[in-house]
Amino acid sequence: MAKSKVYRLGDLQLRIMQILWQRAEAAVVEVHQALAGEGDWAYTTIATMLRKMEARGLVRHRLHERKFLYRPGVQAEEVTRKISTHFIDRLFEGSLADMIAHLLTTRQISREELTRLKALIAERKKKL
Amino acid sequence: MAKSKVYRLGDLQLRIMQILWQRAEAAVVEVHQALAGEGDWAYTTIATMLRKMEARGLVRHRLHERKFLYRPGVQAEEVTRKISTHFIDRLFEGSLADMIAHLLTTRQISREELTRLKALIAERKKKL
DNA sequence: GAGGTAATACTACTACGGTAGTAACGTCAA
DNA sequence: TTGACGTTACTACCGTAGTAGTATTACCTC
Numbered sequence: 515m516a517k518s519k520v521y522r523l524g525d526l527q528l529r530i531m532q533i534l535w536q537r538a539e540a541a542v543v544e545v546h547q548a549l550a551g552e553g554d555w556a557y558t559t560i561a562t563m564l565r566k567m568e569a570r571g572l573v574r575h576r577l578h579e580r581k582f583l584y585r586p587g588v589q590a591e592e593v594t595r596k597i598s599t600h601f602i603d604r605l606f607e608g609s610l611a612d613m614i615a616h617l618l619t620t621r622q623i624s625r626e627e628l629t630r631l632k633a634l635i636a637e638r639k640k641k642l
Numbered sequence: 643m644a645k646s647k648v649y650r651l652g653d654l655q656l657r658i659m660q661i662l663w664q665r666a667e668a669a670v671v672e673v674h675q676a677l678a679g680e681g682d683w684a685y686t687t688i689a690t691m692l693r694k695m696e697a698r699g700l701v702r703h704r705l706h707e708r709k710f711l712y713r714p715g716v717q718a719e720e721v722t723r724k725i726s727t728h729f730i731d732r733l734f735e736g737s738l739a740d741m742i743a744h745l746l747t748t749r750q751i752s753r754e755e756l757t758r759l760k761a762l763i764a765e766r767k768k769k770l
Numbered sequence: 771g772a773g774g775t776a777a778t779a780c781t782a783c784t785a786c787g788g789t790a791g792t793a794a795c796g797t798c799a800a
Numbered sequence: 801t802t803g804a805c806g807t808t809a810c811t812a813c814c815g816t817a818g819t820a821g822t823a824t825t826a827c828c829t830c
Contacts, residue, residue, distance in 0.1 A: 522706060524817045529733055542777080555757050556820050561778070570816095580777065580827075591748075594733055596805075601729045604656055605722055611755035615740055617726060618766050620719075627739035629768050632760065639756050652787045670807080683791050688807065691788075707795075708807065772830090779824070785817090786821075800802090 520593050521600035527567060528593075530560070534573060535590045541581045544552075648700075649728035654694060656721075658688070662701060663718045669709045750753050 523531065530632040533548045534540055541546070546560045564584055567573045575582040599608075651659065660666055661676045668676070674688045682770045692712055697724040703710040727736075 521814090525732065525819065534757070555818090558821070559779090559819050562780095562781080562820075566817080582778075594744070595748060597729070598749075600743060601725070604653065605725060609755075610745055610749050610751055611758055614745075614759055615762055616741075617738055618762055620723060621726075621738050623738055623766070625767065625770050627737075628649070628763050628770075630739060631742055632763050634743055634746055635756050635760050635763070639753065642753050642756075647794075650786090654788065683788090686791070686808090687789050690810095693809080694787080710808075773828100774830105775826100775828085777825080777827100779822100781820100781822080783819080783821105787814100788815090789813080790813085791810105791812085793808105795809095797805090797807105799804090 522590060523572075523589065523593065523597070526555070526563060527572065530563060530567065531586060531588075531590070531593065534584060534586045539583045539585045541583055543581075545584070608635040645659045648716060649724040651700075651721065651725065654683070654691060655700065658691060658695065659700065659714060659716070659718070659721065662712060662714045667713045669711055673712070680721075 518611045529549060529552070530545055533545050537544070537548075542557070542561045542564060545564070546555065546557050549555060549560065562575060564575075564582075568584075570589070570635060571587050573584045573587045577583075602608055602610060602613050606616065651764050657677060658673055658679070660735060665672070667677075670689045670692060673692070674683065674685050677683060677688065680682050692701060692703075692710075696703060696712075697714070699715050701712045703712045703714045705711075716727070730736055734744065
Protein backbone atom coordinates (compact mmCIF):
# COMPACT_ATOMS: atom_id res chain seq x y z
CA MET A 515 0.00 0.00 0.00
CA ALA A 516 0.88 3.63 -0.25
CA LYS A 517 2.64 3.80 3.09
CA SER A 518 5.36 1.36 2.16
CA LYS A 519 8.07 3.73 0.96
CA VAL A 520 7.22 6.81 2.93
CA TYR A 521 10.86 7.16 3.88
CA ARG A 522 11.60 8.14 0.31
CA LEU A 523 9.77 11.44 0.41
CA GLY A 524 11.54 14.13 -1.58
CA ASP A 525 12.28 17.54 -0.14
CA LEU A 526 9.32 19.31 -1.72
CA GLN A 527 6.93 16.53 -0.84
CA LEU A 528 8.07 16.58 2.75
CA ARG A 529 7.65 20.34 2.98
CA ILE A 530 4.14 20.02 1.60
CA MET A 531 3.34 17.32 4.13
CA GLN A 532 4.63 19.50 6.94
CA ILE A 533 2.40 22.35 5.86
CA LEU A 534 -0.59 20.05 5.75
CA TRP A 535 0.21 18.58 9.15
CA GLN A 536 0.36 22.08 10.52
CA ARG A 537 -2.90 23.27 9.02
CA ALA A 538 -4.83 20.03 8.86
CA GLU A 539 -6.38 21.17 5.58
CA ALA A 540 -5.22 23.59 2.91
CA ALA A 541 -6.06 24.62 -0.63
CA VAL A 542 -3.35 24.54 -3.30
CA VAL A 543 -3.03 28.29 -3.19
CA GLU A 544 -2.36 28.21 0.54
CA VAL A 545 0.32 25.57 0.23
CA HIS A 546 1.85 27.58 -2.56
CA GLN A 547 1.87 30.73 -0.49
CA ALA A 548 3.23 28.94 2.54
CA LEU A 549 6.18 27.85 0.43
CA ALA A 550 6.91 31.27 -1.01
CA GLY A 551 10.17 32.51 0.45
CA GLU A 552 11.69 29.05 0.39
CA GLY A 553 11.80 28.99 -3.37
CA ASP A 554 9.63 30.15 -6.21
CA TRP A 555 7.67 27.17 -7.33
CA ALA A 556 5.03 27.72 -9.97
CA TYR A 557 1.50 27.32 -8.72
CA THR A 558 0.99 24.42 -11.12
CA THR A 559 4.06 22.68 -9.75
CA ILE A 560 2.46 22.52 -6.33
CA ALA A 561 -0.86 21.43 -7.81
CA THR A 562 0.81 18.69 -9.83
CA MET A 563 2.84 17.57 -6.87
CA LEU A 564 -0.27 17.31 -4.72
CA ARG A 565 -2.04 15.26 -7.37
CA LYS A 566 0.93 12.90 -7.60
CA MET A 567 1.07 12.65 -3.84
CA GLU A 568 -2.59 11.79 -3.71
CA ALA A 569 -1.98 8.95 -6.15
CA ARG A 570 0.53 7.60 -3.64
CA GLY A 571 -1.87 8.00 -0.74
CA LEU A 572 0.20 10.68 0.95
CA VAL A 573 -2.64 13.19 0.88
CA ARG A 574 -6.40 13.26 0.25
CA HIS A 575 -8.68 16.01 -0.92
CA ARG A 576 -12.26 17.13 -0.79
CA LEU A 577 -14.04 19.72 -2.86
CA HIS A 578 -15.06 22.90 -1.12
CA GLU A 579 -16.26 26.03 -2.87
CA ARG A 580 -14.68 25.06 -6.14
CA LYS A 581 -11.33 24.37 -4.55
CA PHE A 582 -9.61 21.20 -3.54
CA LEU A 583 -8.84 21.17 0.13
CA TYR A 584 -5.96 18.79 0.76
CA ARG A 585 -5.27 17.07 4.03
CA PRO A 586 -2.62 14.58 5.13
CA GLY A 587 -3.12 10.96 4.24
CA VAL A 588 -0.31 9.78 6.51
CA GLN A 589 0.57 10.85 10.01
CA ALA A 590 3.59 12.95 10.84
CA GLU A 591 4.62 10.46 13.48
CA GLU A 592 4.72 7.60 11.07
CA VAL A 593 6.67 9.48 8.44
CA THR A 594 9.17 10.85 10.93
CA ARG A 595 9.65 7.41 12.36
CA LYS A 596 10.16 5.72 9.02
CA ILE A 597 12.55 8.32 7.67
CA SER A 598 14.50 8.20 10.93
CA THR A 599 14.66 4.44 10.94
CA HIS A 600 15.85 4.40 7.36
CA PHE A 601 18.49 7.00 8.17
CA ILE A 602 19.77 5.15 11.24
CA ASP A 603 19.77 1.84 9.38
CA ARG A 604 21.71 3.26 6.47
CA LEU A 605 24.41 5.04 8.38
CA PHE A 606 24.57 3.46 11.81
CA GLU A 607 23.45 -0.11 11.28
CA GLY A 608 20.26 0.56 13.15
CA SER A 609 21.85 1.67 16.40
CA LEU A 610 20.29 4.78 17.87
CA ALA A 611 23.06 4.99 20.45
CA ASP A 612 25.75 4.82 17.79
CA MET A 613 24.02 7.54 15.86
CA ILE A 614 23.73 9.87 18.83
CA ALA A 615 27.29 9.11 19.87
CA HIS A 616 28.54 9.96 16.44
CA LEU A 617 26.58 13.17 16.06
CA LEU A 618 27.45 14.32 19.56
CA THR A 619 31.12 14.14 18.73
CA THR A 620 30.99 15.66 15.26
CA ARG A 621 28.47 18.44 15.59
CA GLN A 622 28.08 21.66 17.48
CA ILE A 623 25.81 21.64 20.48
CA SER A 624 25.29 24.13 23.27
CA ARG A 625 25.69 23.59 27.00
CA GLU A 626 21.97 24.20 27.47
CA GLU A 627 21.05 21.56 24.96
CA LEU A 628 23.39 19.07 26.61
CA THR A 629 21.76 19.77 29.95
CA ARG A 630 18.38 19.20 28.40
CA LEU A 631 19.53 15.92 26.90
CA LYS A 632 20.97 14.80 30.17
CA ALA A 633 17.62 15.35 31.85
CA LEU A 634 15.89 13.55 29.03
CA ILE A 635 18.12 10.54 29.37
CA ALA A 636 17.51 10.38 33.10
CA GLU A 637 13.80 10.58 32.41
CA ARG A 638 13.99 7.87 29.81
CA LYS A 639 15.93 5.64 32.14
CA LYS A 640 13.22 5.78 34.75
CA LYS A 641 10.73 4.31 32.34
CA LEU A 642 12.72 1.19 31.65
CA MET B 643 31.39 20.04 -8.15
CA ALA B 644 30.76 16.40 -7.49
CA LYS B 645 30.49 16.73 -3.76
CA SER B 646 27.53 19.06 -3.84
CA LYS B 647 24.68 16.57 -3.48
CA VAL B 648 26.38 13.80 -1.60
CA TYR B 649 23.46 13.72 0.83
CA ARG B 650 21.33 12.27 -1.95
CA LEU B 651 23.17 8.97 -2.19
CA GLY B 652 20.83 6.10 -2.92
CA ASP B 653 20.83 2.93 -0.88
CA LEU B 654 22.93 0.89 -3.26
CA GLN B 655 25.40 3.69 -3.81
CA LEU B 656 25.82 4.16 -0.10
CA ARG B 657 26.42 0.45 0.45
CA ILE B 658 29.04 0.50 -2.26
CA MET B 659 30.73 3.49 -0.67
CA GLN B 660 30.74 1.73 2.69
CA ILE B 661 32.43 -1.30 1.19
CA LEU B 662 35.05 0.89 -0.43
CA TRP B 663 35.66 2.83 2.78
CA GLN B 664 36.18 -0.46 4.54
CA ARG B 665 38.58 -1.93 2.03
CA ALA B 666 40.18 1.20 0.66
CA GLU B 667 40.31 -0.40 -2.76
CA ALA B 668 38.26 -3.11 -4.40
CA ALA B 669 37.60 -4.65 -7.78
CA VAL B 670 34.06 -4.85 -9.11
CA VAL B 671 33.91 -8.53 -8.38
CA GLU B 672 34.81 -7.93 -4.74
CA VAL B 673 32.16 -5.30 -4.30
CA HIS B 674 29.68 -7.62 -5.92
CA GLN B 675 30.60 -10.47 -3.63
CA ALA B 676 30.53 -8.24 -0.57
CA LEU B 677 26.94 -7.37 -1.43
CA ALA B 678 25.82 -10.94 -1.97
CA GLY B 679 23.45 -11.87 0.82
CA GLU B 680 21.92 -8.42 0.93
CA GLY B 681 20.28 -8.86 -2.41
CA ASP B 682 21.15 -10.43 -5.72
CA TRP B 683 22.39 -7.71 -7.92
CA ALA B 684 23.75 -8.67 -11.30
CA TYR B 685 27.47 -8.19 -11.65
CA THR B 686 26.89 -5.66 -14.41
CA THR B 687 24.59 -3.67 -12.16
CA ILE B 688 27.45 -3.09 -9.76
CA ALA B 689 29.84 -2.31 -12.59
CA THR B 690 27.41 0.18 -14.10
CA MET B 691 26.73 1.76 -10.76
CA LEU B 692 30.44 2.21 -10.12
CA ARG B 693 30.91 3.84 -13.51
CA LYS B 694 28.03 6.22 -12.82
CA MET B 695 29.43 6.98 -9.41
CA GLU B 696 32.81 7.74 -10.88
CA ALA B 697 31.18 10.25 -13.22
CA ARG B 698 29.85 11.99 -10.12
CA GLY B 699 33.24 11.93 -8.43
CA LEU B 700 32.13 9.54 -5.71
CA VAL B 701 34.77 6.96 -6.59
CA ARG B 702 37.92 6.72 -8.67
CA HIS B 703 39.62 3.79 -10.29
CA ARG B 704 42.99 2.56 -11.46
CA LEU B 705 43.85 -0.34 -13.70
CA HIS B 706 45.60 -3.26 -12.08
CA GLU B 707 46.08 -6.64 -13.73
CA ARG B 708 43.28 -6.10 -16.19
CA LYS B 709 40.83 -5.10 -13.49
CA PHE B 710 39.58 -1.76 -12.32
CA LEU B 711 40.34 -1.21 -8.70
CA TYR B 712 37.90 1.32 -7.29
CA ARG B 713 38.56 3.49 -4.29
CA PRO B 714 36.50 6.16 -2.53
CA GLY B 715 36.49 9.63 -4.03
CA VAL B 716 34.79 11.17 -0.99
CA GLN B 717 35.44 10.61 2.67
CA ALA B 718 33.09 8.71 4.91
CA GLU B 719 33.15 11.54 7.40
CA GLU B 720 31.98 14.06 4.87
CA VAL B 721 29.19 11.90 3.52
CA THR B 722 27.95 10.95 6.96
CA ARG B 723 27.99 14.55 8.02
CA LYS B 724 26.13 15.80 4.95
CA ILE B 725 23.48 13.10 5.05
CA SER B 726 23.00 13.72 8.76
CA THR B 727 22.74 17.46 8.32
CA HIS B 728 20.22 17.04 5.57
CA PHE B 729 18.21 14.65 7.70
CA ILE B 730 18.22 16.92 10.75
CA ASP B 731 17.37 19.95 8.64
CA ARG B 732 14.47 18.22 6.95
CA LEU B 733 12.81 16.78 10.00
CA PHE B 734 14.01 18.79 12.98
CA GLU B 735 14.71 22.23 11.59
CA GLY B 736 18.41 21.73 12.10
CA SER B 737 18.28 21.10 15.82
CA LEU B 738 20.39 18.16 16.93
CA ALA B 739 18.89 18.35 20.41
CA ASP B 740 15.35 18.25 19.04
CA MET B 741 16.23 15.26 16.97
CA ILE B 742 17.76 13.33 19.84
CA ALA B 743 14.91 14.31 22.13
CA HIS B 744 12.40 13.04 19.63
CA LEU B 745 14.13 9.77 18.91
CA LEU B 746 14.78 9.10 22.57
CA THR B 747 11.08 9.28 23.27
CA THR B 748 9.86 7.33 20.27
CA ARG B 749 12.37 4.54 19.91
CA GLN B 750 13.55 1.57 21.87
CA ILE B 751 16.83 1.91 23.68
CA SER B 752 18.48 -0.23 26.31
CA ARG B 753 19.60 0.78 29.78
CA GLU B 754 23.21 0.13 28.79
CA GLU B 755 22.96 2.42 25.82
CA LEU B 756 21.44 5.14 27.96
CA THR B 757 24.28 4.83 30.40
CA ARG B 758 26.74 5.11 27.56
CA LEU B 759 25.00 8.21 26.25
CA LYS B 760 24.98 9.78 29.68
CA ALA B 761 28.73 9.36 29.91
CA LEU B 762 29.13 10.73 26.43
CA ILE B 763 27.15 13.83 27.25
CA ALA B 764 29.21 14.42 30.38
CA GLU B 765 32.34 14.05 28.28
CA ARG B 766 31.04 16.42 25.67
CA LYS B 767 30.15 18.98 28.27
CA LYS B 768 33.68 19.09 29.57
CA LYS B 769 34.96 20.19 26.21
CA LEU B 770 32.77 23.25 25.99
C1' DG C 771 -24.47 35.71 -22.93
C1' DA C 772 -19.70 37.09 -23.36
C1' DG C 773 -15.55 37.73 -21.02
C1' DG C 774 -12.59 37.35 -17.36
C1' DT C 775 -10.91 34.70 -13.71
C1' DA C 776 -9.48 30.93 -10.97
C1' DA C 777 -9.28 26.37 -10.49
C1' DT C 778 -7.99 21.59 -11.95
C1' DA C 779 -6.50 18.24 -15.77
C1' DC C 780 -3.43 16.83 -19.07
C1' DT C 781 0.89 16.49 -21.01
C1' DA C 782 5.67 16.69 -21.40
C1' DC C 783 10.30 16.96 -20.08
C1' DT C 784 14.77 16.49 -17.12
C1' DA C 785 17.55 14.11 -13.83
C1' DC C 786 18.92 10.22 -11.62
C1' DG C 787 18.94 5.71 -9.00
C1' DG C 788 18.45 1.23 -10.05
C1' DT C 789 18.65 -2.61 -13.15
C1' DA C 790 20.68 -5.52 -16.44
C1' DG C 791 21.39 -7.43 -21.24
C1' DT C 792 24.56 -7.52 -24.99
C1' DA C 793 28.77 -6.17 -27.33
C1' DA C 794 33.57 -5.78 -27.56
C1' DC C 795 38.08 -6.84 -26.14
C1' DG C 796 42.10 -9.05 -24.40
C1' DT C 797 44.33 -13.03 -22.28
C1' DC C 798 45.30 -17.70 -21.55
C1' DA C 799 45.02 -22.52 -22.20
C1' DA C 800 44.37 -26.47 -25.08
C1' DT D 801 44.95 -20.50 -33.39
C1' DT D 802 40.83 -20.76 -31.64
C1' DG D 803 37.65 -20.60 -28.24
C1' DA D 804 36.29 -19.85 -23.46
C1' DC D 805 36.36 -16.63 -19.92
C1' DG D 806 36.57 -12.43 -17.36
C1' DT D 807 36.31 -7.64 -17.78
C1' DT D 808 34.63 -3.22 -19.09
C1' DA D 809 31.67 -0.39 -22.48
C1' DC D 810 27.48 0.68 -24.42
C1' DT D 811 22.71 0.90 -24.49
C1' DA D 812 18.22 0.77 -22.88
C1' DC D 813 14.58 0.66 -19.78
C1' DC D 814 11.58 1.71 -15.40
C1' DG D 815 10.09 4.58 -11.61
C1' DT D 816 9.68 8.82 -9.50
C1' DA D 817 10.75 13.71 -7.82
C1' DG D 818 10.65 17.94 -9.65
C1' DT D 819 9.12 21.33 -12.91
C1' DA D 820 5.83 23.86 -15.46
C1' DG D 821 3.23 25.10 -19.78
C1' DT D 822 -1.21 24.67 -21.99
C1' DA D 823 -5.98 23.16 -22.13
C1' DT D 824 -10.30 22.85 -20.13
C1' DT D 825 -13.96 23.90 -17.13
C1' DA D 826 -17.11 26.48 -14.51
C1' DC D 827 -18.53 30.35 -12.18
C1' DC D 828 -19.33 35.31 -11.71
C1' DT D 829 -20.02 39.79 -13.33
C1' DC D 830 -21.47 43.19 -16.41
